[in-house]
Amino acid sequence: MPNAFADKTNPGAGSFGGGSSSGSDTSASGGREGDTLTSAVSGAVIFDRSKNGSGQSAGAVTSATSWTPPACYYAPKYTPKELSAQMRQVWESSAPSHEWALKTQNYFVNGEPYKDFNEDREGEGYWWDAYVTKGREADPGAQDCDEMPFWVDEGDAPPANVPQAITSEMLAQLAYAEIRVPSTKVDLAPQGASKVNLPTWVWLDTAKFKPVSVMASVPLLGLSATTTAEPVSLKIAPGTDDAVTYPASGECEIRNGKIGDPYAKGKADQTPPCGVEYLRSSGNGSYKLQATITWKISWTSTTGQGGNLPNGTFGDDQNVVVQEIQAVNR
Structure with missing residues (x-):
């Protein structure tokens, strides 16, 4: 860490100031x-995380760009x-x-x-x-x-x-690093093993995917900023080149608060709005399907300033077993 008080001619001398404490959380007396x-x-x-994502499966968003x-x-x-x-x-x-x-x-x-x-x-x-x-x-x-x-x-x-x-914008940026969002484990149909050349429907429980926010403030200055993350899309990566996604881009937009559609009886011949079709069996193993949510990040502050920060992403892998359809000869 930087230490503006450090004695350059006598390393270790001086231990105050110059970043000697991590102020974006608490000191020892906090x-x-x-x-x-x-x-x-x-x-x-200080941070107010009362409206942040929570639970063991929640994780930090990563900037979709090189920004930190x-x-x-x-x-x-x-x-x-x-x-x-x-x-x-x-x-x-x-x-x-x-x-x-x-x-x-x-x-x-x-x-x-x-x-x-x-x-x-x-x-x-x-x-x-x-x-x-x-x-x-x-x-x-x-x-x-x-x-x-x-x-x-x-x-x-x-x-x-x-x-x-x-500044208020820096507070918003510090709050960005504290954002936590829910797991992206998706629901799949058919349940159990997927079948070669048959669409696997993909959807998410949208009740879990509501906007989350963190407020960062310096009370001494009367300065605060609130950073909010709102889900905008789900990206599917099948885990193999021997697959096609629905839509072709693999990007499932969130429409009317929904991420994909749950599979229901009678939809077997339909194309899922969000899904994947595997073209080859996974053999004795499985494919790692990755589902990544993109979150739009915005901020407001007590100064009246606000705007957008780089989108954030959070994803997770899950194993998908793909089997050949067994034909029955009579």
């Missing part, structure tokens, strides 16, 4: 109240007294080198550019520092937030030259 995570760190991002949420960001982290107490403790220890201690003392105490940690401005603003997004500690992008902590007056915007400073 906790949980129902489905909402809380943090004692004043500027940490930010690995680090800046937000309020310390009051003047908190930062002063922590830094003075470091300076009094035997770890920091003289060069590093002098550099940071000049920066925070001696007016280059701050004076006495701005302690005379207690309650008028906060020291902003870096947070690393939970689960992204090893990501190279987590090293991008390597600025020294900086002061922001309460109610003011952070400096324009700090691109990773938290």
